Amino acid sequence: MAGYEAGFRDLTEEVRDRDLPVEGTIPAWLDGALYRNGPARWTVGDAAADHWFDGLTHLTRFAFDDGGVRYTNRFPRTEAYRAAVEEGSFAGQFSSTDGYLARVKSMLTGESTDNANVHVARIGGDLVALTETPNWLRIDPESLESAGTLDYADNLTAHHVTAHLRQAPDSGAHWGYFTRFGRTNEYVLFRIPEGTTRRERVGSVAVEKPAYMHSFALTPAHAVLVEPPLVTHPAKFLLPGSGGFIDSYDWEPDRGTRFLILRRDTGELVREATVPAFFTFHTANAFERDGSLVVDLVAYDDDSAVTDLSLGALRGGDAGFPSGELRRYRLPLDGGGPSHDHLADEVEMPRFSPAVHTREYEHAYAQSTEMDGGNALVRVDVAEGGAVGGRWEEAGVYSGEPVFVPHPEGDDEAEGVVLSLCLDTDAERSVLVVLDGDLTELARAPLPHAVPFGFHGEYFRD
Ligand SMILES: [Fe+2]
Numbered sequence: 001m002a003g004y005e006a007g008f009r010d011l012t013e014e015v016r017d018r019d020l021p022v023e024g025t026i027p028a029w030l031d032g033a034l035y036r037n038g039p040a041r042w043t044v045g046d047a048a049a050d051h052w053f054d055g056l057t058h059l060t061r062f063a064f065d066d067g068g069v070r071y072t073n074r075f076p077r078t079e080a081y082r083a084a085v086e087e088g089s090f091a092g093q094f095s096s097t098d099g100y101l102a103r104v105k106s107m108l109t110g111e112s113t114d115n116a117n118v119h120v121a122r123i124g125g126d127l128v129a130l131t132e133t134p135n136w137l138r139i140d141p142e143s144l145e146s147a148g149t150l151d152y153a154d155n156l157t158a159h160h161v162t163a164h165l166r167q168a169p170d171s172g173a174h175w176g177y178f179t180r181f182g183r184t185n186e187y188v189l190f191r192i193p194e195g196t197t198r199r200e201r202v203g204s205v206a207v208e209k210p211a212y213m214h215s216f217a218l219t220p221a222h223a224v225l226v227e228p229p230l231v232t233h234p235a236k237f238l239l240p241g242s243g244g245f246i247d248s249y250d251w252e253p254d255r256g257t258r259f260l261i262l263r264r265d266t267g268e269l270v271r272e273a274t275v276p277a278f279f280t281f282h283t284a285n286a287f288e289r290d291g292s293l294v295v296d297l298v299a300y301d302d303d304s305a306v307t308d309l310s311l312g313a314l315r316g317g318d319a320g321f322p323s324g325e326l327r328r329y330r331l332p333l334d335g336g337g338p339s340h341d342h343l344a345d346e347v348e349m350p351r352f353s354p355a356v357h358t359r360e361y362e363h364a365y366a367q368s369t370e371m372d373g374g375n376a377l378v379r380v381d382v383a384e385g386g387a388v389g390g391r392w393e394e395a396g397v398y399s400g401e402p403v404f405v406p407h408p409e410g411d412d413e414a415e416g417v418v419l420s421l422c423l424d425t426d427a428e429r430s431v432l433v434v435l436d437g438d439l440t441e442l443a444r445a446p447l448p449h450a451v452p453f454g455f456h457g458e459y460f461r462d
Contacts, residue, residue, distance in 0.1 A: 003373070003425065004371060004398050004423075004425070004453075005314065005315050006423060006425050006428060006450060007398055007423050007450075007452050007453035008042070008052065008314045008315045008452055008453065009315075009450065009452060010040070010041045010042060010043055010452075011040045011041060011058065011073075011449060011450065011451060011452055012041065013073075013448070013449050014073055014074055014075065015071065015072065015073060015448060015449075016072050016074075016143070017063075017070045017071075017072055018070065018071045018072070018448060019068060019069075019070055019071075020062075020068075020069050020070070020071050020432070020445035020446065020447065021445065021446060022067070022068065022069060022443055022444070022445045023443060023444050023445075024434070024441065024442055024443030024444060025067065025442060025443055026064060026067045026068070026069060026434050026442065026443045026445075027067075027407075027417060027434075027442065028066055028067050029407060029408060030064040030405065030417060030434075031064055031065060031066075031461070031462055032063075032064060032405075032459055032460050032461040032462050033061050033062060033063040033064065033141075033459070033460060033462070034060075034061070034062040034064075034403060034405075034419050034432075034457055034458070034459045035059065035060070035061050035120045035127065035141075035457055035458060035459075035460070036059070036060045036061075036062075036120070036400075036401075036421055036454050036455075036456070036457030037057065037058070037059055037116075037117055037118060037119055037120050037129055037130075037454060037455055037456060037457060038055075038058060038117060038118075038451075038452065038453065038454020038455045038456075039052065039053065039054065039055025039056060039057065039058065039117045039452065039454070039455075040055055040056065040057075040058030040075070040451060040452045040454070041055055041056040041058065041075065041084075042054070042055040042056075042090075044084045044085050044088055045088050046088065047084065047088035047089060047090055048090065049090040050090075052314055052453075053117075054090055054115070055117065055452070056075055056078075056080065056081055056084055056115060056117070057075065057076055057078060057080070057081070057115050057116055057117035057129060057131075057137075058073065058074070058075050058117070058451070058452075058454070059073065059074050059075075059076065059120070059129060059139065059144040060072070060073045060144075060421070060451060060454075060457075061073075061141070061144060062419070062421075062432055062445075069432065069445050071432075071445075071447060071448075072142075072143070072144055073144070073451065074143065074144035074145060076129065076137060076139065076144065076145055076146035077145065077146060078114045078115060078116070078137065078146055079113075079114045080113050080114055080115035081115075113131070113133055113135065114131075114133075114135040114137060114146075114149055115131065116129040116130055116131035116135060116136055116137045117129070117131060117455070118130055118131045118132065118163035118455050118456060119131075119163040119164060119165075119455065119456040119457075119458075120139075120456070120457060120458050121165050121167075121174060121458065122458075122460055123136075123150070123165075123174060123192060123197060124150075124192075124195060124196050124197040125195065126138045126139070126147075126150070127139045127140075127141045127460075128150055129146075130163040130165070131161075131163050132160055132161055132162070132163050132214075133159075133160070133161060134152070134158045134159075134161050134178070135149050136149065136150040137149060137150065138150050150197060151197060152197050152198065152199055153196060153197050153198040154198045154199045154200070156178075156188070156190070156199050156201060157180055158178035158179075158180060158188070158199075159178065159179055159180055159181050160178060160179040160181075160210075160212075161176065161177075161178040161179075162176050162177055162178070162213065162214065162215055162216060163214075163456075164176075164214065164215035164216070164282070164283075164456075165192075166216070166217070166218040166357070167354075167357070168191070168218060168264075168358070169354075169357055169358060170220070171193070171194065172194035173191045173192060173193050173194055174191065174192040174194075175189070175190070175191045175192075175202075175218055175223060175264075176189075176190055176191075176192075176199075176216075177189050177190065177213075177216055177223070177225060178190065179210045179213075181210065181234035182234075184206050185206070185207050185208065185209075185210045185234065186204045186205060186206050186207060187204060187205045187207060187210070187213075187225060187227075187260070188201055188203075188204045189201075189202045189203045189204065189223050189225075189262050189267060190202055201267075202223075202262070202264065202267040203262045203263070203266070203267020203268060203269065204267070205225070205260055205262070205269055207227075208233075209231040209232060209233055209252075210231065210232060210234075211227045211228055211229065211230055211231045211232075211249075212228070212230045212231075212232070212249050212306070213225060213226065213227060213228070214280070214281040214282065215280075215281065215282050215283050216283060217283040217285070217286035217295045217297075218264075218286060218357070218358055219286050219287055219288045219293055219358050220264075220287075220288065220358050221263065221264055221265070221288065222261050222262060222263060222264060222270070222288070222293060223261075223262050223264055224259060224260070224261050224262075224283075224286060224293060224295050224331075225259070225260040225262070226257065226258075226259055226280055226283065226295070226297060227257065227258040227259075227260060228257045228277065228278065228279040228280060228303070229251065229252045229253055229254070229255035229256060229257060229277050230249045230250070230251055230252075230279060230303045230306070231249060231250060231252055231255070232248045232249045232250070249303075251279075251302060251303040253277035253302065254277075255274075255277065256274040256275060256276055256277050257274065257275055257276070257277050257278050257279075257280075258272060258273070258274045258275075259271070259272065259273045259274075259275070259295075259329070259331055259338065260272055261273075261293060261331065261333070270333070271293075271331065271333060271335070273331050273337075273338045275329070275338055275340070277302075278299040278300060278301065279299070279300040279301075279302060279303050279305055279306070280297045280298055280299050280300065281298065281305065281348075282297065282298050282348065282349065282350055283295060283296065283297040283350075284296035284297060284298070284326070284350035284351075284352055284364045284366075284382075285352045285356065285357060285358070285359075285361050285364070285382075286358065287358055287359050287360045287361070288333075289360060291332060291333055291334055292330045292331060292332045292333060293330075293331045293333055294328060294329070294330055294331075294360075295328075295329050295331070296326060296327070296328050296329075296343065296350070296364060296382060297326070297327060297329065297350075298324040298325065298326055298327075298347060298348055298350055298366075299324065299325050299326075299327045300322050300323075300324055300325075301322075302322075304322045305322045305324070323345060323346045323369065324346065324347055324348050324369060325342060325343075325344070325345055325346075325347075326342075326343040326344040326345075326347050326350060326364065326366065326380055326382075326386065327340045327341065327342060327343060328340060328341045328343055328382065341385070341386075342386065343364075343380055343382055343385070343386035344366070344378070344380045344386045344388075346368055346369045346370045347366035347367065347368060347369060347378065347380065348366060348367050348369050349366055349367045349400075349401035349402070349456075350364050350365070350366045350380075351364070351365045351366070351401065351402050351403060351404055352364050352365065352404060353404045353406045353413055353414075353416060354404070354406065355406040355410075355413065356413055360383070361382065361383070361413060362381060362382065362383040362384075362413050362414070363379050363380070363381055363382065363389060363413055363414055363437070364379070364380045364382050365377065365378070365379055365380075365402040365404055365418055365439075366378055366380060366402065367399050367400070367401065367402065368393075368399075371398070373395060373396055373425075374393060374394060374395055374396050374397045374398055374399075374425070375393070375398050375399055376391050376392060376393035376399065377391070377392045377393070377399045377402050377418065377420055377435070377439055378390070378391050378439070379391070379414075379437075379438060379439055389414075389438060390437075390438035390439030390440070391439055392433070392435055392439040392440075392441060394424075395426075396424060396425045396426040397422050397423065397424050397425070397431070398422060398423045398425065398453070399420050399422045399433075400420050400421040400422055400423075400453065400454065401420065401421075401454075401455070401456055401457065402418045402419070402420045402435075403418065403419045403420070403457055403458065403459055404416055404417075404418050404437075405417050405418075405419060405459045408461075412437075413437075414436075414437030414438060415437055416436075416437055417434050417435060417436060417437070417442065418434075418435040418436070418437070418439060419432065419433075419434060419435075419457075419459065420432070420433050420435070421451060421454065421457075423450060423451070423453065424446070427446065428450050429446055429447050429448065429449055429450050430446075430447040430449070430450050430451040431444050431445065431446045431447065432444065432445045432446075432447070
């Protein structure tokens with residue numbers, strides 16, 4: 001039996017609108033589509049990417065209709081794809097050892113990689129593939145082919161951007177932040193009003209040594225940046241032989257991890273709070289209660305969550321996946337000291353119902369990173385101190401990010417389904433599983449091939 005290294009094997013097959021066989025019953029109300037993004041090819045001939053995050057962008061679509069599901073997958077023909085396939089180059093990515101000139105140029109001129117393999121969103125009416133450079137891709141929602149990079153209707157200069165936008169429930173605007181390197185480095189909070197591609201600058205924080213930040217959190221009144229002490233100085237990008245983008249960052253735990261809380265209406269930085277160092281990729285939900293801002297996130301002791309994921313280690317099946325802890329941080333807005341509670345161990349990819357975004361909520365859904373011939377999906381009942389409210393697992397199956405889709409007329413937060421693209425290592429193919437809100441299986445649909453482990457996705461109603 002293959003282990004999880006099967007999730008790091010190159011995929012090359014592409015299919016279009018393939019009807020998948022369904023075992024069980026997919027609820028008939030599910031009539032939209034799940035789009036997912038992630039790297040799925042790391043080698044072309046003798047050329048290879050070094051880091052899991054540097055594989056070529058691969059998009060999947062699962063279109064639901066009347067209990068059936070049609071599957072499409074595509075490698076958009078980006079510049080990065082052409083460079084890899086035609087020139088055998090994986091240069092200029094997140095972490096690559098041969099991309100020095102390309103990388104310097106990319107960081108300072110904005111001509112950075114268009115290998116947008118992290119997430120998806122619907123912006124200005126278009127399906128968009130997101131990555132951590134400003135080179136986001138407009139994607140044809142049917143063919144999943146690239147229609148070129150997104151043109152922003154603004155003049156902002158961004159260098160490192162979050163791929164985890166947060167859509168505000170009140171206005172529909174997408175919120176995010178980017179880092180701009182320069183004489184003064186700054187984090188810039190921005191919003192993209194619904195129906196536009198215009199990034200509006202809301203506020204900024206000047207910073208001497210910018211950190212690597214991956215996601216942030218939103219509440220009705222505030223945006224929260226979580227700044228781990230994985231920091232760089234832009235001059236480091238110019239040093240020859242310093243490796244890829246992430247290799248230019250140093251772990252400086254004495255700095256601690258800093259929360260930066262900005263007002264959404266004025267952009268003003270209203271609160272900074274520093275706590276003992278941790279690293280994080282992903283926030284879960286956040287909200288405000290009793291004068292405090294509450295933010296749930298997956299914390300790591302150090303930066304090994306970034307540095308341990310070389311492709312060689314993953315393909316060899318001996319990567320030490322670091323253990324993430326779901327924590328709840330409480331940040332009093334009046335200046336009192338921050339505190340945190342433990343919610344769950346060994347989880348990643350936290351998601352929750354979009355119906356409760358920015359509100360006090362009950363359930364977070366996550367992958368368990370406890371890997372023993374497979375890994376589970378878990379529901380963490382955050383309002384109950386982290387009690388396990390549901391669990392799904394199967395021998396030999398590795399789960400993907402659980403995307404929660406609320407029932408369109410549901411009253412209860414758990415009324416809906418969880419969609420997860422999993423890898424069945426015995427059958428050596430992927431399977432889409434449809435679970436209900438307590439992670440009881442409703443249906444599954446096997447794919448014609450194995451999709452390597454991806455990152456993030458979203459469900460959009462038609
Ligand atoms: Fe992410």
